[in-house]
Amino acid sequence: MKQSLATIRQDIRDGKWTEQTAGLASGYTQANLVILPKAQAYDFLLFCQRNPKACPLLEVTDVGSAVPKLTAPDADLRFDVPKYCIYRQGKLMEEVTNIEAYWQDDFVAFLIGCSFTFEHALMDNGLKIRHIEEGRNVPMYITNIACEPSGVFHGNMVVSMRPFHAKDVVRAVEVTSRFPSVHGSPLHIGLPEQIGINNLLKPDFGDAVMVKEGEVPVFWACGVTPQSIAMSSKPELMITHAPGHMFITDMKDSHYSVL
Amino acid sequence: MKQSLATIRQDIRDGKWTEQTAGLASGYTQANLVILPKAQAYDFLLFCQRNPKACPLLEVTDVGSAVPKLTAPDADLRFDVPKYCIYRQGKLMEEVTNIEAYWQDDFVAFLIGCSFTFEHALMDNGLKIRHIEEGRNVPMYITNIACEPSGVFHGNMVVSMRPFHAKDVVRAVEVTSRFPSVHGSPLHIGLPEQIGINNLLKPDFGDAVMVKEGEVPVFWACGVTPQSIAMSSKPELMITHAPGHMFITDMKDSHYSVL
Missing domain, CATH: 3.30.2040.10 (PSTPO5379-like domain)
Known part of the structure; x- marks a missing residue:
């Protein structure tokens, strides 16, 4: 039996699902995640604008907010990704299943389209x-x-x-x-x-x-x-999803077709 | 005889052409212009990301640079628009044919797609x-x-x-x-x-x-x-093109078709 998006998101939030998300909640748009402090957010937002094929932005949260209010208003990006990567100075330091302990008031989260x-x-x-x-x-x-x-x-x-x-x-x-x-x-x-x-x-x-x-x-x-860019640009702190362990939005894939 | 893009841009730069640009340099992409100090640039860049149908970004210049290096690397946005509007606190204060005297080292220029x-x-x-x-x-x-x-x-x-x-x-x-x-x-x-x-x-x-x-x-x-947004949001200083008096890029219109 196929599980609903709500059930899947709750399982991820509770740490019961820590695997890849390919094939989960079929039809709902999944997204890459990049989190940076506000001090780096302008440069990264402009990086995405200048490289739209690699970094097509679906949403950018307000400073300090873990809620993607436009694409998943009931979600919380501190918990709703199965696995996160913590990069410091471009080095992968840790993989974790939530980032509650890492969250900062100056964080901005970027959701980037996924293949x-x-x-x-x-x-x-x-x-x-x-x-x-x-x-x-x-x-x-x-x-x-x-x-x-x-x-x-x-x-x-x-x-x-x-x-x-x-x-x-x-x-x-x-x-x-x-x-x-x-x-x-x-x-x-x-x-x-x-x-x-x-x-x-x-x-x-x-x-x-x-x-x-x-x-x-x-x-x-x-x-x-973005992960590759993190490794070459070495920002002080950058948090991403673990490859394949995506954030699942409330949006349907068909919403993103222009024609 | 049709004039080349280079001739048209030079005429605009020299202040010889201060009229609307509809029909000029046919086939080359024209753009709306918004200039803001860096302090407001992050909010405006994110505004464009959140409102892509109204504010589809073609390019954002580096801080302090009047050169749109990706869409018109030989142009200078201080001179190459036939007429500019100067808004202060959301009020249109002045229309000018170049903004050399207004340029600030912290300016960021946004080029926005045009119908x-x-x-x-x-x-x-x-x-x-x-x-x-x-x-x-x-x-x-x-x-x-x-x-x-x-x-x-x-x-x-x-x-x-x-x-x-x-x-x-x-x-x-x-x-x-x-x-x-x-x-x-x-x-x-x-x-x-x-x-x-x-x-x-x-x-x-x-x-x-x-x-x-x-x-x-x-x-x-x-x-x-963006002009309407300027009027309702009242930023300290915002410079735009005068309606219809667009910036002409080096890009061909057909470049922007996704299919």
């Missing part, structure tokens, strides 16, 4: 997602494409890769183009070495998947980019 | 724009729709109106949906009283245009919203 949304749309269109078929995490790579910097934030873009049979690539572009607020259309098709990826079998994050004869690798800007 | 871009797309699709046919300014109305507030910035959304024959309304939605970064799809179709507009013949900005028998009024979120 789960467009993967649902691709599957609705009959396209199979290899890493889901294989039961793995999506392969992610750090590219040679520099993000547009903003203040202290700089670094290279991270992309995710999904292989498709050549005949399906056009449809994959069409379907994902309709969702600019969850990474939108692909960043690159076909020649990974042109974006600094020399070995598809060795992703920087996630798991390698098989690219079969007659298939083309298709790359999308990835919401893991 | 000229989607009007070109509508005309390319064979749809006629009434206010252009009549040689008038587009009619704009303050609605009863509250913007999502951010810090000091609050107020109601401004919309522009274009009437279309009922048979053309669907195409108008389709065409403009492809341009989310220049206001995107309409905000409302058909019943102006539902969004607080009681008399189409009395716009709050611009000129009234004829709505003929068999036509439906279609409303888009409007880049004049």
Whole structure:
């Protein structure tokens, strides 16, 4: 039996669900989380504006508030993510299941669109997602494409890769183009070495998947980019979700389609 | 003979062109301008993120820089707009043709998408724009729709109106949906009283245009919203372009289509 969003969120809040969220609360938009003190929030907000494919913003909370009042007004971002990462000076120091003890009055939380949304749309269109078929995490790579910097934030873009049979690539572009607020259309098709990826079998994050004869690798800007940016920019303190352990909003995926 | 973008920008910079920019440098994206001191920039940047249909951001300059390095790296926002408005405490104090004397080291400039871009797309699709046919300014109305507030910035959304024959309304939605970064799809179709507009013949900005028998009024979120927000939020100092006197970027309109 499928569980309701309310039940799932309560289980996460109570620490009963600390696993990945792929496939949970199907149809509801999941989001990447970045939390920074207000002193760094302007630079990061502008970083997102300048890099909308990697960091498409769904919502930014008011200073000191853990409530995303526009996309999930009953949620609390201190508890409602299954697992969090605490970065200090760009180093992952700890993984925790709530951040009550870390919360500061000057925190700002950024919710960033996640590829789960467009993967649902691709599957609705009959396209199979290899890493889901294989039961793995999506392969992610750090590219040679520099993000547009903003203040202290700089670094290279991270992309995710999904292989498709050549005949399906056009449809994959069409379907994902309709969702600019969850990474939108692909960043690159076909020649990974042109974006600094020399070995598809060795992703920087996630798991390698098989690219079969007659298939083309298709790359999308990835919401893991902020973690990579944290590592290169080394802010004093930055809290994120743990990869794959997303925040589930009240919004339906279809809400984010522009067409 | 059509003039090049470079010639037009030089004429504006030299103060030789101080008129509206509609139809100038056809194909190049024009932008609304808002300039605020850094102290207000975070709240305004977040205001734009929360109100993307009214305030779709094309670029935000670095603090103190008048150069929009991503959309027009050779331009200077102190000179390259034909006419500027100086607002103090929400009141329009002065209109000037350059802001050299007003520029401050803590200024941040926001370039916001403009409906000229989607009007070109509508005309390319064979749809006629009434206010252009009549040689008038587009009619704009303050609605009863509250913007999502951010810090000091609050107020109601401004919309522009274009009437279309009922048979053309669907195409108008389709065409403009492809341009989310220049206001995107309409905000409302058909019943102006539902969004607080009681008399189409009395716009709050611009000129009234004829709505003929068999036509439906279609409303888009409007880049004049920031001026209206300035009036209701009363920041100490805010500089904008004068309505219709836009900044012309180096970007082509087609760049902003997501599909």
